[in-house]
Amino acid sequence: MNRSGVPEPKIEFAPKHYICRRASGPLEMDGRVDKPFWAGAEWTDDFVDIEGDSRPKPAKRTRVKMLWDDDCFYFAAELMEDQIWATLTERDSVIFHDNDFEIFIDPDGDTHLYYEFEINALNTVWDLLLVKPYRDGGPPVNGWDIRGLKTAVHIDGELNRPGAANRKWSVEVAMPWASLRECAPYGRPPAAGEFWRVNFSRVEWQVEVQEGTYRKVVNPDTGKPYPEDNWVWSPMGIINMHYPELWGYVVFADENGPESFELPPDERVKWELRKLYYRQRNYFEANGTFAKDEKQLMGDDSWSIVPRIETTGKTFLISAPATDGNGRLYIREDGKLWKE
Structure with missing residues (x-):
């Protein structure tokens, strides 16, 4: 049993919430998030620093949309970016060594048995299951995959091309309930009116151009790259995404509601x-x-x-x-x- 200390987050308990509507039709995935499929979904609040209001607001906007139907949980992310780059091409690489977009899902809110998903601008993914948070001695199960996962990335600019007229990159993800139900209450997809705990993170490294290529900026005092920025939907009050109790509340709604969310x-x-x-x-x-x-x-x-x-x-x-x-x-x- 792990009896080491656990840092207490410096934040008021006020996770974000989102009313997730049902999708009105099939998704044809191309990474673009401005097509009719997403018209009925609201954007989340813009991402903030992982530590919350104690840190400056992110320099680049990030926001997400969500939808659901009987088959899948759908995500669309828009990441404003003037330096679009990625290097990792092998599935289940440690994707946050590149700039990336990440999804965290705890279906039953007990902080055990939850999912992590990461994707870079090359559409390379890392999906894993966490038995319990690292603070509690939980190992990641890297061999676990989201069966039937579909992803797409759209580049508004040019990938790995310094000097290009880059504006943003965007991501679409479809996760089948057939996989997500594994750790869900009663082993089933959510019903209208129920909520799951969800959060999102964007990892952003400082880069510069060397010999026509993006390279991470190195701190001359350490000889290592400067620490990455972590921008999130629901702030954590600590530089650690693996505090599922602080993730947001995603409420699943159908045509009968609910229209709002009040913390139980x-x-x-x-x-x-x-x-x-x-x-x-x-x-x-x-x-x-x-x-x-x-x-x-x-x-x-x-x-x-x-x-x-x-x-x-x-x-x-x-x-x-x-x-x-x-x-x-x-x-x-x-x-x-x-x-x-």
């Missing part, structure tokens, strides 16, 4: 349990044992829950009543969260 009260309880999980893990790292009294973790912060803590030498369980009075919500030492 239990989601706030889950967040407060999550904060106690961070602090319990950090308490162990500092003291070599888990806190048995909630006051050791709660401090002077304002809380809406009255938690119950159970510990052994190697494990802990923190719980609080569900808001409807029916059952309790639990979180354990590896971050797994559930209701009984």
Whole structure:
């Protein structure tokens, strides 16, 4: 069991949300996001820095559309860019070593068994399943593939051609429910009115032109490229996408709605349990044992829950009543969260 500390994100709990409409017809994929198929989908808010308002707004606009039908979950991304480049051509390469666009999906919101997808401007993809976040000792399953995945990229400019009149690149992705249902509640696609936890990331490296080719800008003090920028839809408050509890809420809608989204009260309880999980893990790292009294973790912060803590030498369980009075919500030492 991983008993190392877990950094607590410096952010108010306010994930973005998106009403995902049903697609009105088949998608003919070419990477363009201005065709009739996407007309009924709203754009997300523009991406922000992964750390949120504490950092400057991204220099280049990124936004996403989503749709769904009985077969697939559809994504369209638009990435404004004057330096369009990519190098990786082998599937399941570490795509974020190039500029890329990324999708993260946690179907049941328990932060375990979730999906990551990355794509570059060459339409090379990396799809993987995470058993649990890295902070909780979870290995990535690189051999897992989205069966039936379809992707396309459109370049508004010229790829790997410095000096070209580049404007943007755009991406279309169709992920079949036949694969995504694997980690979904009850092993099925979502129904209208339900939500999944989703987020998006754009990795952007500093590059310059050397001998007619884009090259990453190297920090002369380290001899390595400068760290990449991470721009996201729903900010994380930490430079780490693998905090699924902070991803946005995508609500699936049909012709009968819903038309809006209000955060379910239990989601706030889950967040407060999550904060106690961070602090319990950090308490162990500092003291070599888990806190048995909630006051050791709660401090002077304002809380809406009255938690119950159970510990052994190697494990802990923190719980609080569900808001409807029916059952309790639990979180354990590896971050797994559930209701009984």
